[in-house]
Amino acid sequence: QVQLVESGGGLVQAGGSLRLSCAASGRSFSDCAMGWFRQAPGKEREFVAVIGRSGFSTQYADSVKGRFTISRDNGKNTVYLQMNSLKSEDTAVYYCAADVTGWSRSTSAYDYWGQGTQVTVSS
Numbered sequence: 850q851v852q853l854v855e856s857g858g859g860l861v862q863a864g865g866s867l868r869l870s871c872a873a874s875g876r877s878f879s880d881c882a883m884g885w886f887r888q889a890p891g892k893e894r895e896f897v898a899v900i901g902r903s904g905f906s907t908q909y910a911d912s913v914k915g916r917f918t919i920s921r922d923n924g925k926n927t928v929y930l931q932m933n934s935l936k937s938e939d940t941a942v943y944y945c946a947a948d949v950t951g952w953s954r955s956t957s958a959y960d961y962w963g964q965g966t967q968v969t970v971s972s
Contacts, residue, residue, distance in 0.1 A: 850875045850876060850961070851873055851874070851875045851876045851878075851881065851947045851949075851960070851961040852873065852874045852875050852961075853871055853872070853873055853945050853946070853947060853961055853962065853963035854871065854872050854963055854964070855869060855870065855871045855943065855944065855945050855963045855964065855965060855966040856869070856870050856871075856872070856966060857869040857870050857966060858942075858943060858966030858967045858968045859967075859968070859969070860969045860971065861935055861968075861969070861970055861971070862935075862970070862971050863935060863936055863937055863970055863971065863972045864934060864935065865935050865970075866931070866932060866933045866934075866935065867932045867935065867968060868929060868930070868931045868932070869885070869929065869930040869932070869943055869945075869966060869968075870927055870928075870929055871883070871885075871927065871928045871929075871930075871945030871963055872925075872926060872927050873926045873927065873928070873947065874926065876949070878923055878926040879902055879903075879923040880902065880949060881902065881947040881948060881949050881961075882899060882900065882901050882902055882947075882948040882951065882952045882953070883899070883900050883919075883921060883928040883945060883946070883947055883948070884896065884897075884898065884899040884900075884945065884946045884947075884948065884953070884954075884959060885897040885898045885899075885919060885928075885930045885943060885944070885945055885946075886943070886944045886945075886946060886956060887939075887941035887942065887943045887944070887968075888941055888942050888944070888965075889938075889940060889941040889942075892941075894944070894956050895910065896910050896954040896955070896956070897909070897910055897913055897917065897930070897943070898910065898913065898917060898919035898930060899919070899948075899952060899953065899954060900919045900920065900921050900928065901952055904920065904921045904923070906952070907919050908954065910954075912938075913932075913939075916932065916933050916934045916935075917930060917931065917932050917933070918930070918931040918933075919931075928945055930943070930945075932968070935968075935970045936970060937970050937971070937972040938970075939968060939970050940968060940969050940970050941967075941968060942965040942966065942967050942968075943965060943966050943967075943968050944962055944963055944964075944965045945962075945963045946959035946960075946961060946962045946963070947959060947960055947961040947962075948960060949961075
């Protein structure tokens, strides 16, 4: 089992920045690839970014590439999402998730999810 708790969401003006954190407990954090996903009202949950177990490999959705950065600190059991140049279309609930078997952009591949943190970008 892995328990995930997100933090760092809030209200920010367009063009601003936020850093989300996701603290993990339970199963060894370094055994899991970690992903960030988001879900806007009335829309399906979508992939944002993923980072491999060691932190050297990352992938991003085209919509956030160049603006968001995913990173992890295995010593602190925490994954981060630095979000810069935020746009109104980034408004959503952001979720972190743990994948114990692979490395994926698909929500169905992830085994554990946090409760989400709201990010609201005002224009």
